[in-house]
Amino acid sequence: xxxxxxxxxxxxxxxxxxxxxxxxxxxxxxxxxxxxxxxxxxxxxxxxxxxxxxxxxxxxxxxxxxxxxxxxxxxxxxxxxxxxxxxxxxxxxxxxxxxxxxxxxxxxxxxxxxxxxxxxxxxxxxxxxxxxxxxxxxxxxxxxxxxxxxxxxxxxxxxxxxxxxxxxxxxxxxxxxxxxxxxxxxxxxxxxxxxxxxxxxxxxxxxxxxxxxxxxxxxxxxxxxxxxxxxxxxxxxxxxxxxxxxxxxxxxxxxxxxxxxxxxxxxxxxxxxxxxxxxxxxxxxxxxxxxxxxxxxxxxxxxxxxxxxxxxxxxxxxxxxxxxxxxxxxxxxxxxxxxxxxxxxxxxxxxxxxxxxxxxxxxxxxxxxxxxxxxxxxxxxxxxxxxxxxxxxxxxxxxxxxxxxxxxxxxxxxxxxxxxxxxxxxxxxxxxxxxxxxxxxxxxxxxxxxxxxxxxxxxxxxxxxxxxxxxxxxxxxxxxxxxxxxxxxxxxxxxxxxxxxxxxxxxxxxxxxxxxxxxxxxxxxxxxxxxxxxxxxxxxxxxxxxxxxxxxxxxxxxxxxxxxxxxxxxxxxxxxxxxxxxxxxxxxxxxxxxxxxxxxxxxxxxxxxxxxxxxxxxxxxxxxxxxxxxxxxxxxxxxxxxxxxxxxxxxxxxxxxxxxxxxxxxxxxxxxxxxxxxxxxxxxxxxxxxxxxxxxxxxxxxxxxxxxxxxxxxxxxxxxxxxxxxxxxxxxxxxxxxxxxxxxxxxxxxxxxxxxxxxxxxxxxxxxxxxxxxxxxxxxxxxxxxxxxxxxxxxxxxxxxxxxxxxxxxxxxxxxxxxx
Numbered sequence: 131x132x133x134x135x136x137x138x139x140x141x142x143x144x145x146x147x148x149x150x151x152x153x154x155x156x157x158x159x160x161x162x163x164x165x166x167x168x169x170x171x172x173x174x175x176x177x178x179x180x181x182x183x184x185x186x187x188x189x190x191x192x193x194x195x196x197x198x199x200x201x202x203x204x205x206x207x208x209x210x211x212x213x214x215x216x217x218x219x220x221x222x223x224x225x226x227x228x229x230x231x232x233x234x235x236x237x238x239x240x241x242x243x244x245x246x247x248x249x250x251x252x253x254x255x256x257x258x259x260x261x262x263x264x265x266x267x268x269x270x271x272x273x274x275x276x277x278x279x280x281x282x283x284x285x286x287x288x289x290x291x292x293x294x295x296x297x298x299x300x301x302x303x304x305x306x307x308x309x310x311x312x313x314x315x316x317x318x319x320x321x322x323x324x325x326x327x328x329x330x331x332x333x334x335x336x337x338x339x340x341x342x343x344x345x346x347x348x349x350x351x352x353x354x355x356x357x358x359x360x361x362x363x364x365x366x367x368x369x370x371x372x373x374x375x376x377x378x379x380x381x382x383x384x385x386x387x388x389x390x391x392x393x394x395x396x397x398x399x400x401x402x403x404x405x406x407x408x409x410x411x412x413x414x415x416x417x418x419x420x421x422x423x424x425x426x427x428x429x430x431x432x433x434x435x436x437x438x439x440x441x442x443x444x445x446x447x448x449x450x451x452x453x454x455x456x457x458x459x460x461x462x463x464x465x466x467x468x469x470x471x472x473x474x475x476x477x478x479x480x481x482x483x484x485x486x487x488x489x490x491x492x493x494x495x496x497x498x499x500x501x502x503x504x505x506x507x508x509x510x511x512x513x514x515x516x517x518x519x520x521x522x523x524x525x526x527x528x529x530x531x532x533x534x535x536x537x538x539x540x541x542x543x544x545x546x547x548x549x550x551x552x553x554x555x556x557x558x559x560x561x562x563x564x565x566x567x568x569x570x571x572x573x574x575x576x577x578x579x580x581x582x583x584x585x586x587x588x589x590x591x592x593x594x595x596x597x598x599x600x601x602x603x604x605x606x607x608x609x610x611x612x613x614x615x616x617x618x619x620x621x622x623x624x625x626x627x628x629x630x631x632x633x634x635x636x637x638x639x640x641x642x643x644x645x646x647x648x649x650x651x652x653x654x655x656x657x658x659x660x661x662x663x664x665x666x667x668x669x670x671x672x673x674x675x676x677x678x679x680x681x682x683x684x685x686x687x688x689x690x691x692x693x694x695x696x697x698x699x700x701x702x703x704x705x706x707x708x709x710x711x712x713x714x715x716x717x718x719x720x721x722x723x724x725x726x727x728x729x730x731x732x733x734x735x736x737x738x739x740x741x742x743x744x745x746x747x748x749x750x751x752x753x754x755x756x757x758x759x760x761x762x763x764x765x766x767x768x769x770x771x772x773x774x775x776x777x778x779x780x781x782x783x784x785x786x787x788x789x790x791x792x793x794x795x796x797x798x799x800x801x802x803x804x805x806x807x808x809x810x811x812x813x814x815x816x817x818x819x820x821x822x823x824x825x826x827x828x829x830x831x832x833x834x835x836x837x838x839x840x841x842x843x844x845x846x847x848x849x850x851x852x853x854x855x856x857x858x859x860x861x862x863x864x865x866x867x868x869x870x871x872x873x874x875x876x877x878x879x880x881x882x883x884x885x886x887x888x889x890x891x892x893x894x895x896x897x898x899x900x901x902x903x904x905x906x907x908x909x910x911x912x913x914x915x916x917x918x919x920x921x922x923x924x925x926x927x928x929x930x931x932x933x934x935x936x937x938x939x940x941x942x943x944x945x946x947x948x949x950x
Contacts, residue, residue: 135166292556292587295634297609299646303618304631306715310643311598311679316574319490322532324767328485332806337774338794339383339801341764346757347481349453350474351379353439356453362435372425377432380807384422385432386757387802391418392742394795400426421803438474438753441466450477461549467508468542470749475540478756482536483569488529491718494566494579495726497524497538499755500740507748509542518734522752527566528729530578530722532770534763535729539566559606560588564595572596576679578722586610586644589676590634593642598679600719610676615648616663619672622650625711629682647682649673649716652690652708677715685717732765732791733758765794 133153139160148160291297326334326344333340359377362370371377392403398412404426408415419425424432439450443464445457450473458464459476466472496513501521504510512520527537539562541547552561563583567575577592577599584601586609592599603610611630618628630646653671660666687709696702712720734740739754768775769790778790 291609292560292591294637295587295590297586297590297632297634297644299611299614299630299632301614302630304629306629306631306645306647306680306682309679309681310645311574311576314574316598322489322529322534322770323487324534324771325485325487330806336801336806338764338768338797339805341767341772341794342386342760342798342802343383344485344767345478345482345760345763347451347477348379349451350439350477351382352453354437355379355382357437358432358435361437362431366431370431371428378807380805380809381424381428382432383802383805383807384424385429387799387805388418388422388424388429389739389743389754389757390761390795390799390802391416391421393737393739394792394799396737396742400429404429423803423808436750436753438471438749439477440469441473451481467546468540471540471752474753474756475538479537486529486534486536488527488534488536488575489531490574491530491576491578491722492567492570493528493530493722493725494563494577494583495526495528495723496582497526497535497726497730498522499524499752500734501748501751506746509540509546511541511543522748525562525566526726526729528726530725533725533729533766534770535726535759536763537566537569538759556587556591559583560585560591563588564591567592567595567597570597574598576600576718578719580723581605584676586676589644589678590636590642593678594636594638598677600675600677600680600715602719602723603674603676607674610674611646612674615646615674616665616672619648619650619670620665620668622670624650624652624670625687626650627682627713627716642678645675645677645680645715647675647677647713647715649675649713651688651716651720652692652710673716673719675715675719680715680718682713682715685712685714688712688717688720729759729762729766732762735791761795761798764798765791768794 133151135149135151137150139148139150148162149166150158151161152158288296288298324344326340329340329343329348333343355377359370362377368374371381375381388403392398395403395414395416398414398416402409402412402414403416403418405412405415406417406419422429439456441447441450441458441462442455443458445455447457447459450456450459456473458466462472496516498513498516498518498520499522500518501507501510504512504520507522509522510520511523513523523541524538525541526535526539528535544558547553547558547562550561550565552564555561556564559582563577563579567577573596575597577597579599579601581602581604584603585606586603589599589601603612614630615628619626622628627650628648632644632646633641634644635641649672650670651673654669655663655665655671660668663672665672689707689709692706692708693703694706696704733755739758740751743750743754745751745754769779770776775790775794778788778793781788782790
């Protein structure tokens with residue numbers, strides 16, 4: 131009886147290792163080490179011991195030989211104490227318990243085990259992998275072994291990366307001064323381009339709405355309006371939308387505006403948002419029904435029958451962006467677990483590639499869609515290192531210049547992901563990178579990725595496609611001189627680097643240069659990582675990169691904060707700003723690898739869509755998060771391509787009290803409520819009506835409340851700002867929020883005033899101190915004018931040696947605005 135070894139099961143105790151063996155009689159058994167030693171045909175592949183694994187790893191250094199760890203392994207190697215126990219004791223105990231047949235070659239195996247234990251961990255794992263597929267027979271084992279033995283003088287076969295690249299590193303440390311990308315003819319970097327020509331003319335005339343609808347295809351909105359109205363009318367008839375109206379694009383955009391309004395004003399219930407009068411609890415009359423043209427039951431009806439475009443069985447596949455039905459694409463089963471969102475995701479990816487052309491540098495990373503219940507969501511994962519650790523995981527691609535997310539792929543679980551393109555040839559991780567970057571073949575773009583995506587195999591395959599890369603390498607270090615770089619960096623100073631370079635022959639016949647760069651940066655490693663790299667009691671953090679472009683020439687230094695014990699105040703820390711030298715390769719990676727994380731923080735900042743849209747349907751959660759992605763893309767496009775957006779972002783970076791995110795979100799809300807798709811007969815609601823929170827008249831004996839003398843064409847909201855004196859105990863802990871206030875410590879004292887109407891300035895209460903009411907009061911008036919509000923108290927202020935009251939200042943400002 132004979133058989134073939136199929137799979138190996140690793141155990142910290144070698145006596146408990148098992149191998150699956152398929153026998154000729156059709157049975158499959160888990161066989162122990164003792165069984166295989168007796169009946170294995172051919173030379174016995176070394177079964178690695180584990181006693182000296184950690185010790186051998188710490189001593190490994192010197193020439194940059196290739197490590198043979200799997201490219202798809204994504205966890206740090208860190209041996210526990212149980213891994214270092216004696217194998218001989220466990221072998222004998224296991225033999226006594228199972229009554230296995232004594233081995234006639236025990237003496238030889240003991241010596242071989244001692245030799246094996248000194249081998250590197252990666253080498254021992256490779257030899258374990260060689261055992262898979264070996265033949266096992268219980269008869270004539272010695273004869274089969276004689277036939278299978280290779281000749282003694284046969285040359286060793288060199289393993290190839292990705293099955294076609296021979297990668298051999300030398301131990302010569304080099305200095306890379308020639309950029310492979312420039313030598314290939316790519317001398318310029320192209321900027322990102324956003325094409326708005328596909329939008330209707332009336333949408334192009336809006337200020338903020340066009341930057342949202344360019345990411346949300348109007349074909350999808352038409353499809354959703356038709357399906358939602360048909361299903362909703364079947365139950366509610368003409369009362370599905372109040373007044374017998376049909377759900378069209380205008381009302382659907384107003385429906386989206388309601389969610390943006392809730393993000394601008396969080397913390398209220400649905401009833402309070404649609405309340406026409408202020409209550410004792412909210413004290414604010416949002417009156418969202420008047421602003422959005424949707425009554426509360428209209429909003430609830432749309433939400434009840436809300437659906438996304440789906441593929442339909444029995445219909446030929448045409449275009450996922452079509453406003454009509456579309457059949458299933460090739461390879462998707464009719465019982466697809468992600469049928470609720472698959473067409474929407476495919477359509478967004480296709481549409482975004484059409485309207486947006488990214489720049490030269492791209493960043494690839496992960497994003498999470500928050501969802502807590504694993505049993506109500508297909509493809510649910512838990513990633514402990516993420517801020518939102520549970521839910522759907524997206525692999526995303528972001529333009530590094532504008533920080534616009536333009537492509538993503540939903541992770542559907544191992545069962546579904548292993549069926550996707552390139553997985554059988556190159557493995558799951560490398561295949562995912564290739565699928566994401568396949569549309570950018572022969573474009574000369576540069577991809578920056580962290581250690582989840584980085585490997586030598588990925589860098590070579592991307593270069594074969596005409597795409598350059600700078601990738602971090604940690605665990606997937608096969609064909610990469612990881613340990614040689616770590617050994618060379620260990621005694622280096624902060625900011626120093628080590629680089630190796632080798633030439634690799636491509637399948638096309640050309641030769642390329644592959645770089646391995648190690649840079650020692652500031653910081654402190656955890657005990658687990660310090661043990662894995664063998665850097666105990668060593669300052670600095672290693673950064674290992676495999677790249678097909680860039681150089682090791684000096685680049686802009688990286689600033690960081692250094693803390694030390696205070697010499698003045700015991701127990702406190704002094705923070706000192708220092709700089710760390712960098713090279714071009716490490717500088718490019720450190721500057722760009724976190725762009726996806728910054729995009730995620732914009733989406734899930736103070737208030738995210740999932741904070742105001744609570745649902746039990748995972749497909750609605752996915753839509754809400756993708757709507758947040760569109761909103762962040764719109765904000766980044768506004769600050770990148772719009773003149774007003776650029777100015778707002780410049781003011782924010784200059785330290786002025788403005789927020790580009792807040793201004794865009796408030797403006798987008800107003801444009802959604804006054805979108806050009808609504809009938810002209812419907813009375814529009816200005817932005818000032820959204821931001822002015824009408825509270826009850828405040829009682830004040832010091833100031834009169836009257837209308838400003840500014841014409842009604844300027845102040846169309848007819849809103850009066852009321853300044854209310856507040857006692858000391860309520861303001862001593864408040865900070866002055868007047869724009870440009872130069873108060874000594876920024877606190878508001880007894881003379882502080884609270885604006886009862888415009889009570890929020892940059893998402894904080896508008897407390898104004900004495901300094902702001904004198905020298906800098908005009909700036910507060912300018913803020914009120916930008917929201918079309920009139921400050922009425924007559925108070926003479928002195929600014930730039932000029933005396934005038936507030937109404938005169940407002941009149942002058944309005945006249946200048948009208949002239950412009």
